[in-house]
Amino acid sequence: MGVFKAIFSGMGTTFRKPRLLIILYAVNLVFAGLVALPFLFIVQGELGHSLYGLNVQPVDLNWIGEAVLKYQAALPGLAAGLVAAGVVYTVLHIFLNGGIVGRLLDKEGPASLAGFVADCGRYFGRYVRLFLVSLVFLVLTLGVFMSLVSALFKPLSKAAITEWLPLILSNLHLLIALLLLSVVHMTVDYARIAVAVDGERKVLKALRHALTFLKTRFFRAWAVYLLIVVLTVAGTIVFYVLFGRLGAPSVAQVAAGLACMQIYIVFRIWVRTLFVAAQAEFYKAHPY
């Protein structure tokens, strides 16, 4: 199957599943609302009745400085809370991944909440194990490979005559790391798909399915992945350009800004489902 065909076909699948998007967006919104609540209270409490609030900027150095001073005792607690929320959300998302993969593979069926939750439950155990395996996989590939790259770059950088060489090397290092990360991420995606498509009960075997699959068509698979990354970046740029055009806040501008931001979140969630759908199309076209 061609790269573009996989992507377009994946898009078709995602467009037939608007309910999937709604479920995922609702989860994100509710969870984010809960996490953001203490911060929203702080903002309203501090600025709601202050003239300072009239001109406060989204990134307002003066006010952030004051808030840091005032809430410094609470900062470690807030930070710990954020990390805990991140961990909980990660687990929640491992659970949701079952529904995403399951509903997207069931090409024609509706993404009903019941079906979604059933899929979540069905794959949860395996996806948790896969997640843990992926961490090991990540450390092995990224850790080992990147320390090799570092070992190669370090003496070069140390002997540099100007700042150019270290600058180029460090960005090259970052680029390699990102590309490698994309490969690991993609591989784990395919392993997830293999769990569902092949009905594989052992995650290590599913991972092997994915690796075998990628062995013969790595670059095409990677192209699918990277093209969707490009789509994400393009969407992000469009969002920031549009968002940046919004003027001084009137009620309408604030509402438009909010809408813009929420559409962008929906877009990001949609891209996530597109990754799964397109890669699933690609995988299914070349059965194990």
Place this chain on the structure above:
Amino acid sequence: MKKSIVRAVLMLGAALAVLPALSIAAQAPAAPAAGAPGLRYEIWVELDPAGQMLAGKEEIVWTNPTKDTVPDMLLHLYWNAFKNEASAFMREAAAETMFGGSAAPEDEGWGWVDVTDIRLADGTDLKPAFQFVTPDGPDHPDDQTVARVLFPVPVRPGESVHLRIEFRSKVPRTVARSGYYRNSFFIGQWFPKPGVYEEGKGWNCHAYHQNSEFFADFADFTVHITVPRGYVVGSSGKAVDTRTDESAGTATTTFRQSMVHDFAWMTDPRYLRIERDFVADREVTPQEYKETADLLGLPPDEVRLPDVKMILLIAPEHRSQIERHFNALRAALKYYGLWYGPYPYETVTMVDPPFRTGSGGMEYPTLFTAGTQVLTSRDVQSPEMVIIHEFGHGYWYGLAANNEFEAAWLDEGFNTYSTTRVMAKAFGPGAFGFRFNGLPLDWFVRVPKVFDYETNRVAAINTVRYDPVTAWSWEFYNRGSYGANVYMRAATVLSTLENLLGEPVWSRIMRTYHMRYRFRHPTEADFAGVVNEIAGKDMTWFFDELLEETRAFDYGVAALTSVEVPVQVRGVFDRNGAREEWTEKKIEDLEAAEAKAPDEGRGKALYRTTVVLRRFGEARLAGDAQVEVLIRFKDGTTETRTWDGRDRWTRLVIVSPVEAESAQVDPRGIWLIDENLANNSRSADGLRRNVVKLMTQLLFTVQNILHFFGSWS
């Protein structure tokens, strides 16, 4: 020195030729400091780049300017701070609670200075009477950054002593300010250098501490620098002669400078050397001269600026930024000159710090180091700010030469304040210089622009509880407190004082203080004296509250209510000899009647507005200072009240025919040092579009972060 990233060096020309400029200081006796003409150095130094060694000979003539008979001399040997881990510098770095750890140089590239020979001009060997001492107490017994030499005969008042010293120094692999990388060298604090003799108190000669800079007397310098031929040399002072030695393959340049208290140089074979002229009449318009003269109350001739030779030494990879460097330096020469006094030297040398020599953002007389990177952003005024700051030290440290060990804020605080002012005037607000993996962050996202005084304030309010601004440099809680207090809090306090006294008075204070203490060693008391004199009132309380103490400044509005004054209150009243009782019901009836016929009765409703003001901070106003409170009413009218702010709180009550909309303390924004601007005002309504927008963006940020977590699971 610019805390953190960058450093600078100032190179000045022969001051004697410019000394007529000193007469400009008509308003102040700008006599050279005690001892200034009484100290002379002639130094011969040769660099061995391969061994990173300096071989030096030094002649020092010191004339005792005091009424004391002086038996000895204390000498700084600064590079011994980099000799081993037992130095005060290294031990303080290791004990540092913020970004602490070993400051040991890379690749074991320790640096040191050995005095191999010291004798009087008549040949008397002083080496047996030469020993390391620890003038800052017993904490670091193995520190070797100060040595004492005992004279065979004490130096009586007015007498001179002529020392001949030979020294060998190993250039450190950059620890702080000085160092080498490959064949680039930055050489500062490198020669044996006497402390400052203070009458009745002896030698002021502190160890080289991690958080401290320097202190020395004004002197005349002649320095002969020998480097391999082809090496570009930049130095304090003015090059007066260059000779090459074909057989040795070296070149020796002689630099001279009078009336400076330090001398630094650099060399690098790759560097570009560019000269430009600061032509005062091209930079300053007649109108600007007139405005300055009017503001300062001086004759126009006294504010006229001299032309200056600007010399830039820059790495070839920064070639595209040459104009940025000169533009910033021109702005600095212009505004420091107009505000504080004309630049008194012929030259100023700006050095782009050599790669990996850790020498950026540092000041030396007539020479400073700037600092930039190959990838820059237009919006981030990064080389500009450093250049202005480090040039500015030529005024605050170079000319008004306070003791940086004991009162660092007098140069860093004054200079941070001045930098902020020049930056705002010449360049406006700038974006934060955040970087992502070495790339300017504002290439990717919009970085907010701020004025430096805003950044200063944020640092100030977050460090006030750690140390007084006036603490000695190495006695701060940590490096962060030293930096934020001495630079930013001091600058914020000065900005506050400017706001409080108003520009005309303030401009004269700064001008008078600078010109009066030019070529001298001013103290905090000297500055306070000028403030009190020019302001015509005692402002000592201001210094006590905001600099000498660790008191937070925070006045705010604690509550605002506006309630209708009832037509009648309940209870039993004796009126006109009769007793009448007002019940709830009776009052309601009266109100209903008034509502029907508003022209009868008392007429329009009245409101009682109550504003509760609090002093949340420890710092307290005194003198004639008052907290101003502006109350806005719903019909657009305003009323201003004042409170002396001595107590912890006060309540203001205003009865008026209209409800209050908001109350605001310090509506003119005088108290920049106030640590909570959000509580400075309180309004009746409680939801603001900007606040809602901020909340939606907060939510969005959390949504994005969560999505990111989700994508990787």
